[in-house]
Amino acid sequence: MAANSPRRKILIVEDEPSIRNVLFVLLAGQGCEGDVATNTDQALSMIRRNRFDAVLLDLRSAKQSVEQMVSAITELRPSLVGRVLVITGEVSDTSTLEILARGAVPHVPCNRIMTDLWGRLQTLLSFAP
Numbered sequence: 001m002a003a004n005s006p007r008r009k010i011l012i013v014e015d016e017p018s019i020r021n022v023l024f025v026l027l028a029g030q031g032c033e034g035d036v037a038t039n040t041d042q043a044l045s046m047i048r049r050n051r052f053d054a055v056l057l058d059l060r061s062a063k064q065s066v067e068q069m070v071s072a073i074t075e076l077r078p079s080l081v082g083r084v085l086v087i088t089g090e091v092s093d094t095s096t097l098e099i100l101a102r103g104a105v106p107h108v109p110c111n112r113i114m115t116d117l118w119g120r121l122q123t124l125l126s127f128a129p
Helices: 015-031 038-047 066-076 094-102 111-126
Strands: 008-015 033-037 055-058 083-087 107-109
Touching: 008 015, 008 038, 015 033, 015 107, 033 038, 038 055, 038 066, 066 083
Parallel strands: 008 033, 008 055, 055 083, 083 107
Antiparallel strands: none
16 A cells, blocks of 8 residues: 555454454554444444444354344445455354355455455455555
8 A cells, every 4th residue: 555545444343352453453564444343233333423444344243144234334334335344253054154145245264364354355445456
């Protein structure tokens, strides 16, 4: 990212402090500003009040289904359509995987955050590689 480019602001929705901290540090290292919500109610309130370039949504932090949460986010901020990246643990629930695939919601498994996160964000935010 060029030195004079505005910093991208990313909302991290994660209830686990250690993962939240890793995400925050990874984003800062890439010149992005991270903001944190520990649950989906707080996240929706923040999205209502602030502008974000993308949302990293932990699947387990969501009180609602992924489909409902992504819908609520994009209803509040249409600019976030296609800019929600779901962070998943080991997903064995086939209906959750089908929802992610059907909605074309990109996701990164927790065990691949370090290797996959920045590439996924580049795609979502249309950064040049």
